[in-house]
Amino acid sequence: xxxxxxxxxxxxxxxxxxxxxxxxxxxxxxxxxxxxxxxxxxxxxxxxxxxxxxxxxxxxxxxxxxxxxxxxxxxxxxxxxxxxxxxxxxxxxxxxxxxxxxxxxxxxxxxxxxxxxxxxxxxxxxxxxxxxxxxxxxxxxxxxxxxxxxxxxxxxxxxxxxxxxxxxxxxxxxxxxxxxxxxxxxxxxxxxxxxxxxxxxxxxxxxxxxxxxxxxxxxxxxxxxxxxxxxxxxxxxxxxxxxxxxxxxx
Amino acid sequence: xxxxxxxxxxxxxxxxxxxxxxxxxxxxxxxxxxxxxxxxxxxxxxxxxxxxxxxxxxxxxxxxxxxxxxxxxxxxxxxxxxxxxxxxxxxxxxxxxxxxxxxxxxxxxxxxxxxxxxxxxxxxxxxxxxxxxxxxxxxxxxxxxxxxxxxxxxxxxxxxxxxxxxxxxxxxxxxxxxxxxxxxxxxxxxxxxxxxxxxxxxxxxxxxxxxxxxxxxxxxxxxxxxxxxxxx
Numbered sequence: 264x265x266x267x268x269x270x271x272x273x274x275x276x277x278x279x280x281x282x283x284x285x286x287x288x289x290x291x292x293x294x295x296x297x298x299x300x301x302x303x304x305x306x307x308x309x310x311x312x313x314x315x316x317x318x319x320x321x322x323x324x325x326x327x328x329x330x331x332x333x334x335x336x337x338x339x340x341x342x343x344x345x346x347x348x349x350x351x352x353x354x355x356x357x358x359x360x361x362x363x364x365x366x367x368x369x370x371x372x373x374x375x376x377x378x379x380x381x382x383x384x385x386x387x388x389x390x391x392x393x394x395x396x397x398x399x400x401x402x403x404x405x406x407x408x409x410x411x412x413x414x415x416x417x418x419x420x421x422x423x424x425x426x427x428x429x430x431x432x433x434x435x436x437x438x439x440x441x442x443x444x445x446x447x448x449x450x451x452x453x454x455x456x457x458x459x460x461x462x463x464x465x466x467x468x469x470x471x472x473x474x475x476x477x478x479x480x481x482x483x484x485x486x487x488x489x490x491x492x493x494x495x496x497x498x499x500x501x502x503x504x505x506x507x508x509x510x511x512x513x
Numbered sequence: 514x515x516x517x518x519x520x521x522x523x524x525x526x527x528x529x530x531x532x533x534x535x536x537x538x539x540x541x542x543x544x545x546x547x548x549x550x551x552x553x554x555x556x557x558x559x560x561x562x563x564x565x566x567x568x569x570x571x572x573x574x575x576x577x578x579x580x581x582x583x584x585x586x587x588x589x590x591x592x593x594x595x596x597x598x599x600x601x602x603x604x605x606x607x608x609x610x611x612x613x614x615x616x617x618x619x620x621x622x623x624x625x626x627x628x629x630x631x632x633x634x635x636x637x638x639x640x641x642x643x644x645x646x647x648x649x650x651x652x653x654x655x656x657x658x659x660x661x662x663x664x665x666x667x668x669x670x671x672x673x674x675x676x677x678x679x680x681x682x683x684x685x686x687x688x689x690x691x692x693x694x695x696x697x698x699x700x701x702x703x704x705x706x707x708x709x710x711x712x713x714x715x716x717x718x719x720x721x722x723x724x725x726x727x728x729x730x731x732x733x734x735x736x737x738x739x740x741x742x743x744x745x
Binding site: 268269271272273275276277279280284287288428429431488 | 557
């Protein structure tokens, strides 16, 4: 097979290939360090978190409550006991509401009512009306006041990072990636998802309208697939136990 | 998360051996085949360059020596027996000359001329055949290796798409290593093919130079011998 002058050529070429392989293995093809992507998520999400507005409202309610006793002073009854009850009621309607909301509605209203009535006798009937305590906002705002909006944004970004890898965009449709879906997540303490409710969707236009429900389903599936999430446990209470998660495909 | 992705991307080393070891069986076979083709190609390139250069050099030296020499018979017994293309042509001519002229019968000049020309042409053709024996391998490697590499790449990418479908994960960390392995097959194919094509053209050029030299030497020899034939 091999002719007489080819032995030397064969040896040379084998040596050359081995040398080249060694050279490439050693340094030439080592992975270059790529610049790491900075996490710009926080910047993007700040104005998206509608929950931010909930926190200041709680802060505004406290002064209102402190003003209430002064109104209450005008009636003749018991000046010393008044400040104590009045300072308490303002958080009181808020906190029970959280636990009650999950439970039955008709039964709980009874306890607040008796509490309110002594006030009404001691203060005035207008007092309760003066406090703009809506059941829904009070419930959402009061617990969240403990966690800063920045931390909530961080939570949303953290959740988004963990959901993204599980997300399979549905095939077909134009401009479907612009549809953002709000998912109401009820979470357990271990990070798993107890229930997912599809909330409102934004970014729907004439082209992608037929795909809106498909996108919402895809987002829900992504959340369920990645279900045990790794989120900071200290932020569970009032943080991500009941979380309005806004998912954008891109 | 981002950090995990960066880590998985940087841990998958891109050294040729790592790429080879991670690859699929078919891709591995393609890579081994291409590497062997490359080794064989370079063997032919190195030995062919050396042997063709020395053949051309020695033929030219022999021709120059022949025109200086006085006695054809003495030259035939001395340098004319070397393993050099020009010497082969020369010895074919001289042996045909001896067979035709030293018969004792009257010399058939036309027939002898024709036989001399045929003998030298066939000796030159034989030498060229011998020298260009390996060139077909270079041509084959040069034209086929890219396709073989491409086959390996297509197969590897098919495999990595199957992996993506199986893992239900489209992140770059899953996709990239498989595609890098697959592309390595094309790189090897080109690595084998490019030198083969370049060397094929170079060696072909060198062989045609040798062929031209042999023909010119043969023609000059034929002219000289037929002039001698007139005197015989």
